[in-house]
Amino acid sequence: MTSPPIAPQKFIEALPFARALNMTLEEIGDGRAEISMPWDARFVGDPATGVIHGGAVSALMDTCCGAAVLSFPGASSTATIDLRIDYMRAARPGARITARAECYHATRSVAFVRATATDGESDTPVASAAGAFVIERLNSEGKP
Amino acid sequence: MSRPAPEPVQVVKQRRDAALAALVDGVPYIGFLGVRFERLGDELTAILPFDDKLIGNPALPAIHGGVTASFLEVTAIIELSWAMIWADMESGKLDPLTLDREHLPRLPKTIDFTVDYLRSGLPRDAYARARVNRFGRRYASVHVEAWQDNRTRMFAQATGHFLMPAREGTE
Numbered sequence: 001m002t003s004p005p006i007a008p009q010k011f012i013e014a015l016p017f018a019r020a021l022n023m024t025l026e027e028i029g030d031g032r033a034e035i036s037m038p039w040d041a042r043f044v045g046d047p048a049t050g051v052i053h054g055g056a057v058s059a060l061m062d063t064c065c066g067a068a069v070l071s072f073p074g075a076s077s078t079a080t081i082d083l084r085i086d087y088m089r090a091a092r093p094g095a096r097i098t099a100r101a102e103c104y105h106a107t108r109s110v111a112f113v114r115a116t117a118t119d120g121e122s123d124t125p126v127a128s129a130a131g132a133f134v135i136e137r138l139n140s141e142g143k144p
Numbered sequence: 145m146s147r148p149a150p151e152p153v154q155v156v157k158q159r160r161d162a163a164l165a166a167l168v169d170g171v172p173y174i175g176f177l178g179v180r181f182e183r184l185g186d187e188l189t190a191i192l193p194f195d196d197k198l199i200g201n202p203a204l205p206a207i208h209g210g211v212t213a214s215f216l217e218v219t220a221i222i223e224l225s226w227a228m229i230w231a232d233m234e235s236g237k238l239d240p241l242t243l244d245r246e247h248l249p250r251l252p253k254t255i256d257f258t259v260d261y262l263r264s265g266l267p268r269d270a271y272a273r274a275r276v277n278r279f280g281r282r283y284a285s286v287h288v289e290a291w292q293d294n295r296t297r298m299f300a301q302a303t304g305h306f307l308m309p310a311r312e313g314t315e
Binding site for chain 1: 170171172173175176177196197198199200201202207208209210211213214215217218221248250251253254255256257258259260261264
């Protein structure tokens with residue numbers, strides 16, 4: 001993985017599945033990240049309503065949380081240990097979903113992250129997430 | 145008195161396979177991931193054939209954590225929906241041949257889903273099976289396990305809670 005600061009375009013380009021879901025990195029830095037994903041008929045989980053599948057939202061949340069960890073000062077790479085997603089309401093069909101993640105604490109090897117996803121429709125998020133991630137640190141020479 | 149003759153095996157198989165196909169084919173995201181299901185009686189195994197687009201870490205390479213989460217959640221929802229329609233289908237209350245995109249039973253909705261990443265997903269096919277641990281009127285609790293080469297070495301597991309759709313006679 002790239003060391004911070006991460007070139008926004010490079011980050012998504014380096015992740016084939018994030019590219020497959022048409023994700024866009026909106027902001028990143030200092031343990032925070034914002035990534036959005038457009039609505040797409042191929043990502044629908046409930047054909048009766050046109051609502052995006054929870055799995056696609058999970059993928060967005062996981063990517064965004066991982067990006068937040070990578071942008072934490074001194075991080076060199078990361079991997080998900082566990083991730084819990086609460087689906088608070090259905091995302092509006094057709095709406096872009098934006099995830100915002102924050103790495104709020106990191107020990108030498110574990111990073112704790114929380115995130116929310118919104119669809120611009122109301123102040124209530126579509127989903128929230130909390131997870132633990134492995135964090136690999138750069139050494140004193142700034143190398144992985 | 146004589147019992148009615150048992151249904152011919154191909155009739156039973158056709159009914160069950162048609163119901164499963166309608167359920168799976170109705171969900172676009174399952175097709176996007178390339179997930180398919182194999183059925184042995186009422187037991188389902190989900191299969192995720194490896195594809196380059198599923199990669200999350202090209203350096204290893206490893207399957208994207210979001211793919212793993214999606215695969216587990218898809219498996220849980222199909223298993224739960226399958227359990228939901230099985231009884232109706234076998235009793236003849238539900239005719240699978242009338243099931244299509246417009247006439248699917250309402251799917252359960254995910255309340256929460258927790259994924260435990262045990263080891264990185266290798267660039268090869270993955271398999272998953274789900275178990276419904278609680279099948280209530282309001283909500284269900286489902287556990288899912290995914291593995292690759294070796295059934296006893298899971299690479300991920302998950303537990304999720306699902307809101308059950310309103311069903312006839314249960315309101």
